[in-house]
Amino acid sequence: MLETLVNVNRMVKSFRRGAEEIHVLEQLDLQVGRGEFLALMGPSGSGKSTLLNLIGGLDKPTSGTVAVAGEAVEQLNERQLAAWRARHIGFVFQFYNLMPTLSAQKNVELPLLLTQLSARQRREHAAAALEIVGLTHRTSHYPSQMSGGEQQRVGIARAIVTDPTLLLCDEPTGDLDRKSGDEILDLLQALNAQQGKTIVMVTHDPHASARAGRVVYLNKGQLLLEKPE
Amino acid sequence: MNLLLNWLGQIWSVTGFGLRTIPQRKGASVAAIFGIAGVVAVLVGVLSIAQGFRYAMTASGSPDTVIVMRKGSDTEMMSGLTREDVTLVSLKPGLRRSGGVPAASAELFVVINLPKRGTGTDANVPLRGVGPETFEVRPQIHLTAGRKFEPGKNEILVGRAAAREFAGLDLNAAVRVGTADWKVVGIFSDEGGISESEIWTDARILQSAFRRGETYQSVYARLDGPGSFEVFKDALTSDPQLQVDAIRQSDYYSRQSQMTYNLVNGFGSLISVLMGIGALFGALNTMYNAVATRTREIATLRALGFQSGPVIVSILAESMCLALTGGLIGGVGAYLAFNGFEATTLNYQSFSQVAFAFAVTPSLLMQGVLYALLIGFVGGLFPALRAARLPIASALREQ
Ligand SMILES: Nc1ncnc2c1ncn2[C@@H]1O[C@H](COP(=O)(O)OP(=O)(O)OP(=O)(O)O)[C@@H](O)[C@H]1O
Numbered sequence: 001m002l003e004t005l006v007n008v009n010r011m012v013k014s015f016r017r018g019a020e021e022i023h024v025l026e027q028l029d030l031q032v033g034r035g036e037f038l039a040l041m042g043p044s045g046s047g048k049s050t051l052l053n054l055i056g057g058l059d060k061p062t063s064g065t066v067a068v069a070g071e072a073v074e075q076l077n078e079r080q081l082a083a084w085r086a087r088h089i090g091f092v093f094q095f096y097n098l099m100p101t102l103s104a105q106k107n108v109e110l111p112l113l114l115t116q117l118s119a120r121q122r123r124e125h126a127a128a129a130l131e132i133v134g135l136t137h138r139t140s141h142y143p144s145q146m147s148g149g150e151q152q153r154v155g156i157a158r159a160i161v162t163d164p165t166l167l168l169c170d171e172p173t174g175d176l177d178r179k180s181g182d183e184i185l186d187l188l189q190a191l192n193a194q195q196g197k198t199i200v201m202v203t204h205d206p207h208a209s210a211r212a213g214r215v216v217y218l219n220k221g222q223l224l225l226e227k228p229e
Numbered sequence: 230m231n232l233l234l235n236w237l238g239q240i241w242s243v244t245g246f247g248l249r250t251i252p253q254r255k256g257a258s259v260a261a262i263f264g265i266a267g268v269v270a271v272l273v274g275v276l277s278i279a280q281g282f283r284y285a286m287t288a289s290g291s292p293d294t295v296i297v298m299r300k301g302s303d304t305e306m307m308s309g310l311t312r313e314d315v316t317l318v319s320l321k322p323g324l325r326r327s328g329g330v331p332a333a334s335a336e337l338f339v340v341i342n343l344p345k346r347g348t349g350t351d352a353n354v355p356l357r358g359v360g361p362e363t364f365e366v367r368p369q370i371h372l373t374a375g376r377k378f379e380p381g382k383n384e385i386l387v388g389r390a391a392a393r394e395f396a397g398l399d400l401n402a403a404v405r406v407g408t409a410d411w412k413v414v415g416i417f418s419d420e421g422g423i424s425e426s427e428i429w430t431d432a433r434i435l436q437s438a439f440r441r442g443e444t445y446q447s448v449y450a451r452l453d454g455p456g457s458f459e460v461f462k463d464a465l466t467s468d469p470q471l472q473v474d475a476i477r478q479s480d481y482y483s484r485q486s487q488m489t490y491n492l493v494n495g496f497g498s499l500i501s502v503l504m505g506i507g508a509l510f511g512a513l514n515t516m517y518n519a520v521a522t523r524t525r526e527i528a529t530l531r532a533l534g535f536q537s538g539p540v541i542v543s544i545l546a547e548s549m550c551l552a553l554t555g556g557l558i559g560g561v562g563a564y565l566a567f568n569g570f571e572a573t574t575l576n577y578q579s580f581s582q583v584a585f586a587f588a589v590t591p592s593l594l595m596q597g598v599l600y601a602l603l604i605g606f607v608g609g610l611f612p613a614l615r616a617a618r619l620p621i622a623s624a625l626r627e628q
């Protein structure tokens with residue numbers, strides 16, 4: 001059995017919308033092993049992004065615990081969470097979320113500003129990350145000058161440049177055509193297989209989830225191992 | 230130490246993104262800049278009136294020169310001195326003497342009406358009768374044209390500002406006052422001081438023309454040194470035959486200018502506060518807008534691990550950059566538009582016109598820029614706090 005990297009325990013998350021209380025996650029348990037590539041599926045509004053955000057320390061559970069590499073994430077305060085995310089989490093977003101005023105190179109260097117690396121080391125690390133995603137020739141381009149697939153590859157380079165403990169991807173191919181999406185999935189698979197990256201990927205697309213080592217389904221606040229009918 | 234550098238590095242880069250996105254929000258940013266520029270221009274402009282007025286009123290006020298008036302008189306208008314008073318005053322110790330003659334000028338003045346050059350409407354001008362020693366008493370007075378008046382003749386000297394403001398006060402022109410014609414024989418300057426708004430003639434002629442008998446209103450005298458003021462004043466007040474008091478000319482003028490100065494300053498400050506509130510809303514709006522359009526960007530930075538402190542500081546910095554730009558534009562604009570602009574106003578103590586030039590001083594410009602920065606700070610603070618409090622997860626959902 002793999003070493004458990006992510007341990008979600010009896011997680012409850014509800015939102016208040018006016019007088020109404022929306023229960024999104026109810027007593028949810030999830031374990032992800034180190035080096036695993038997990039796909040998280042489920043209908044729209046089932047709480048996939050909510051769960052991903054809770055694992056990544058972007059939000060607090062209503063109750064329950066989240067541990068990542070032994071760290072009790074729900075115990076950290078705002079300040080500590082920011083530092084923890086910088087150190088341990090790489091996010092990949094559906095709409096890439098690149099800074100439009102920065103070149104690909106500078107976008108990838110961004111998380112390194114939070115480290116002790118020198119400017120030269122930052123440049124070298126970012127160049128290496130861009131090489132991994134196959135964008136060596138486009139380092140000085142701005143997001144608006146790149147295709148969606150290329151922008152997402154910059155997004156992945158930014159996520160891996162700090163060598164994080166965990167990659168969290170929220171519908172990384174959701175905005176891409178089939179061909180570009182496949183290239184992104186190839187990349188994620190390679191990162192998992194060759195570099196041992198632990199990846200949790202939210203997706204709607206069975207074609208994407210097929211690339212993962214394991215698939216779980218979120219339905220009515222609970223996780224299922226089989227696709228619900 | 231490293232922590233601090235790291236924090237400063239975060240501020241630096243986050244501020245950089247903010248400033249780089251200004252071109253995308255050009256309209257609102259430019260509006261905020263010009264709103265603040267307008268406030269600063271008005272603030273500096275109005276306060277430069279007060280500065281210029283005070284400068285005109287105090288420029289010629291030498292601490293060596295004293296004014297002697299009847300005890301209890303605040304202004305020359307209220308004072309009255311006899312010929313005997315004048316003689317006694319000029320014999321007191323502490324006055325400068327050349328060849329035994331004390332530097333003292335017995336004076337009186339009347340207010341006459343003359344049409345203004347621009348509008349043709351009548352306004353008050355002081356017509357001052359001065360003694361032969363007046364140029365000894367006020368060494369800074371220089372003739373810029375013509376000659377001095379001859380004693381005993383209906384001849385007048387016109388101050389530079391009065392010549393500029395009032396119709397008919399040209400060299401060699403005849404001016405009708407009452408029933409007689411007076412000839413302008415010279416124009417004088419007073420280094421921008423208040424005398425430039427006056428007309429001068431021989432005191433004896435003025436006494437007979439306006440049926441003042443042998444009375445005067447004041448004695449202007451020059452001390453033999455700034456330290457002699459107390460000696461002279463004590464000699465005056467301890468003389469039982471005299472009911473007079475002495476005041477330094479500089480103190481007298483600054484006292485006279487105080488009311489108008491306060492009035493204009495108060496008015497200027499009031500307008501600036503009101504306009505400042507308007508500009509503040511402009512700045513708030515711009516920065517709320519900046520935060521709103523950058524919500525996802527800010528949330529992304531926070532997700533990557535940037536702290537909320539640098540986000541707050543960067544938005545404040547952006548707002549204050551806009552404000553500083555506006556403040557500088559407003560200050561320079563006010564300087565170009567107002568500095569040296571010549572105007573006249575009523576001196577409430579003599580009920581006559583004082584000419585002065587708006588003075589945009591470095592300290593006024595400083596005040597204007599500081600005011601702009603204050604508007605920028607407050608205008609950025611609330612949007613910055615909102616940005617810092619954005620829940621990251623829901624902010625990331627925004628498109
Ligand atoms: N901040 C919030 N306030 C109120 N309700 C929220 C908030 N965030 C999420 N929700 C609600 O929680 C539920 C789950 O949202 P979530 O975004 O996690 O779904 P999802 O599975 O990612 O959906 P999609 O596939 O459309 O991305 C939805 O009903 C959503 O409206």
Ligand SMILES: [Mg+2]
Binds near residue numbers: 048049
């Ligand atoms: Mg989602």
